[in-house]
Amino acid sequence: MTYCITNGCPNPKNDNAAQFCQSCGSKLWIRDRYRVLGALGRGGFGATFLARDQLLPGCPPCVIKQLRPTTDVPNLLDMARDLFQREAKILGKIGNHPQLPRLLDYFEMDKEFYLVQEYVSGSTLQKEVKRFGPFTEVSVKQFLNEILPVIQYIHSHQIIHRDIKPANLIRREQDQQLVMIDFGAVKDKVNQPTVDPTDQTTLTAYAIGTPGYAPPEQMAMRPVYASDLYAIGVTCIYLLTGVSPKDLPYNAQTGELRWQERVSVSSHFSQVLVKMLDISVHNRYQMAEEIMRDLDIEPHLDSLAQSLSFATAGQATIGQQNTQSAERTSGKTSGRISPSARMAAAIRARKERRVNSGANYKGVERRRNRKHTAQSLKDAYAKGQRDFSDHILTQLDLHKQTFAEARFAKANLREANLTGADLSQTHLGQANLTRASLKNAKLAGAHLVYANLEGADLRGANLNRANLGSAKLDGANLCGADLTGATLSEAQLDTALTNWATIHVNGRRSLL
Missing domain, CATH: 2.160.20.80 (E3 ubiquitin-protein ligase SopA)
Structure with a gap:
């Protein structure tokens, strides 16, 4: 089937070999190259189609986004065009990452904008949960291990995604890797900006996001990198419960989700989720690396606890020596070290050993456990x-x-x-x-x-x-x-x- 994308076409379905629409007479192939197979989605500012590139060997599938505003308000048209151009710019900038869709083409034709990108075959996490049920804690941790490096990569390019949610995360059928899609263009609801242009965060000018997944500062048109981390945290809660955030109870005084009533996870992982979901952006994780570091240390908590128990028993570990030396320098002679001080000392000692050995910790662990x-x-x-x-x-x-x-x-x-x-x-x-x-x-x-x-x-x-x-x-x-x-x-x-x-x-x- 060849699909007609002309707005208002009464019968857009045509035969494979058709060059012109049998209903409205419009030319079917876009740019004499892309044959549209069907619609994937529609919004207030445009539509998304599945197509095939007829000029490449094998006619590989691709996704075409068409800017097609349903409004004549000049400001909204300019805003939609700006968002569309921004997505093309972003995909062109970061699309070389294997877990992000590649930008294949971008052009304007008949006063309409078109963006062509790689088609990702697979199922969204939202569909996975609906089909197989909620994830286990182990599976959610694996999800974070897969997606946080992608977030880190995006943020390193000074880009804020602004719409992370299970429906925008696809598990690619080919290799089972997670792929993040939809970088902010062609939204159903986009609010006109009212903030001073000088008070905008990187590559962000409008309040974009899905209610429940977007934190307060983002809906107030002041998103930061930590806003994406909040959305990842809400996604974790959805994966653990299968419940949309809009259906979860919340604290009427603070606005925080009361997810603990629905989730049973380990104490350490619960602390990580609490910090990801803090309503206050200042108390939240600021960078993806911080979450990865906290998740990375979890498998070693038992060994750390053993090290601390040895320290309590009086063994002269490197951490104790550093702490005692610091106390002598500062004039402290209480003799009793608090658990938090011992933990800090142990972590400092581990860091010193890594620095002194000149080896990367993860590399050492990987080699040791091969x-x-x-x-x-x-x-x-x-x-x-x-x-x-x-x-x-x-x-x-x-x-x-x-x-x-x-x-x-x-x-x-x-x-x-x-x-x-x-x-x-x-x-x-x-x-x-x-x-x-x-x-x-x-x-x-x-x-x-x-x-x-x-x-x-x-x-x-x-x-x-x-x-x-x-x-x-x-x-x-x-x-x-x-x-x-x-x-x-x-x-x-x-x-x-x-x-x-x-x-x-x-x-x-x-x-x-």
Whole structure:
């Protein structure tokens, strides 16, 4: 089908080969290049369409945004045009990031503006929650680990997104990565600015945002970087509850959401959420790095507590020596160190050791943990670690363990025992799983692109919607496996062992 985008066309649907609309006579291909397939959404200032670029090999899909105001008020027209041009500028500036849509084209035609960008195939987080239910605490932490670096990247370019919410976060079908979309143009409701132009934050001139997700300073036309972090915090609450913020109770005196009544999370994570959702912008996290740092330290809280207990018992740690030295210098001789002082001393000591060694802390941790025992891997996952990329996990006994939504990209799992393990939504791209036991394993939605599964035992495994593109399946045993909706070729399947009980991609068993 070819779709007519002329405003007011009574019947916009046309045949694929049509060059002109059969109803209104308008030319169908935009710029003699883009063939529109259908409408994705409409707003007060324009519309969004799914199209194909007919001039590129394979005619790849793309998204076209058309500025089409429904008002004749000059100020509002100028504002809509400004927002549209701004989005093009922003996408052109930051679109090289793999988790942001690329700007492909931008032009004006017949006094209308068009913006063409990369089409992201996948499901929004809003749809995920509606389909599968609320996320667990572990899944929400994984969400933050994925999206906060994107926020950090955007803010580093002096850009404030202003409309972060589950509907603007898509899990890309190709690689299961989160992609952030919609950078502020063509909104349904845009208020005319009344503030002094000299009192505007970076790249922000209008009060834009979704009620419930936008904090007070943003709706007052004074958004800052911390405004995006508030929206991320509200998104976390939605993922944990499945309830829209407009349906959550709030404190009538402060305006703060009373989300604690609906959410059960660990004490440390609760503190992180409280700080993200503080109504006062001064008390809120100011930068994404601060949240990542607090989340990064959580897996080490137990070891820190042990260090502090040793310090209390009288062991002369580096932290104690620094604290005692400071007390002697300042004339303090009380002898008793408060828990907060001990924590501060321990953290200072850790920092000093990192500086003195000249090594980056995360790099050291990553190198140290590249090789795991079965128990250390289980413990790391239980404490919130999700990225085990490039780790050496050969021959580990991990049967019936849960590693859902973890990342094992390029990990070496050769001959590992994963019988009955829960690996749902797990990233195993390019992982070495040769001769691994995955019998009855849960691999629904798993990403196994370019994984090596030669000789692996996948009998009875649930591979619903798993992506096995270019995976090596030579000699893999898929007898009784469920491949409904999975991505793989017949050529790949021919190299594996199947039987009458194997459920194929179409949801049917073979008739032998």
